Amino acid sequence: MKKAISFLIIALPCLLKASTPQATPGVSPDSSALVIDGIRFEAVAFRIDPETRTATAELTLTSLNDKPRELKVNVYGTQLVDNERNAHYFSTIAMGRVLMRFSDKQNYLHYFLQPDTAVKLTITAEDMPAAATAIQLVKIVFEDGSEEGRFLDAHLVAPNGAKD
Numbered sequence: 001m002k003k004a005i006s007f008l009i010i011a012l013p014c015l016l017k018a019s020t021p022q023a024t025p026g027v028s029p030d031s032s033a034l035v036i037d038g039i040r041f042e043a044v045a046f047r048i049d050p051e052t053r054t055a056t057a058e059l060t061l062t063s064l065n066d067k068p069r070e071l072k073v074n075v076y077g078t079q080l081v082d083n084e085r086n087a088h089y090f091s092t093i094a095m096g097r098v099l100m101r102f103s104d105k106q107n108y109l110h111y112f113l114q115p116d117t118a119v120k121l122t123i124t125a126e127d128m129p130a131a132a133t134a135i136q137l138v139k140i141v142f143e144d145g146s147e148e149g150r151f152l153d154a155h156l157v158a159p160n161g162a163k164d
Contacts, residue, residue: 032159036152037145038065039113044120046135046158048082048128055080055088055125057138059156061095063113069145073109075100077141077151080125082132087139088125095121134158 032043044058057080063069073095079087093100095111096119113119123138137157144150 031155032157034154034156035064036154037142038069039063039071039142039145041140041154041156043138043156043159046138048132048134050133053126053128053130054091055082055128055132055135057123057135057156059121059123059138059140060118061113061121062118063115065145066115068112068114071111071113072143073111074107074141074143074151075109076107077139077153078123079139080123080135081137081139082128083134083136084129084131085136086129086132088128088132090123091126092124093122095119 034041040062042060046057048055075093081087091102100106100109137155140154141151144152
């Protein structure tokens with residue numbers, strides 16, 4: 001009996017910690033604006049055109065660092081998630097004056113962020129299914145600014161919960 005009580009006293013804090021939901025390292029909580037790795041991500045507008053079946057997500061990214069930095073976005077990890085919880089790859093991604101098409105078959109979009117200068121990021125996905133009426137979430141995968149090869153996720157929802 002003493003051994004069982006001693007075990008519970010020692011094991012209980014570990015068991016409680018294991019049952020508590022933990023944030024996944026490198027993954028953001030869902031928000032319409034957040035700061036990860038010195039970059040402010042902000043959702044501007046999410047919409048799906050019912051006639052063309054094209055989804056568009058507009059965001060701004062701002063480096064909060066005092067020095068310019070390269071941003072390396074993993075374009076195949078970056079996805080739009082519709083109201084049916086289906087993930088869609090991009091058709092085009094435009095950041096500033098850089099434009100990438102899915103057909104370009106490039107893995108990364110490289111962009112040089114200037115301090116305190118917002119840059120527009122527009123992600124489009126064509127041929128959306130008829131059941132998709134809104135974009136629920138945008139997932140952006142990018143390389144950690146301090147650890148090469150480590151990638152972080154930013155999960156953004158529509159601004160103010162609105163889904164155009």
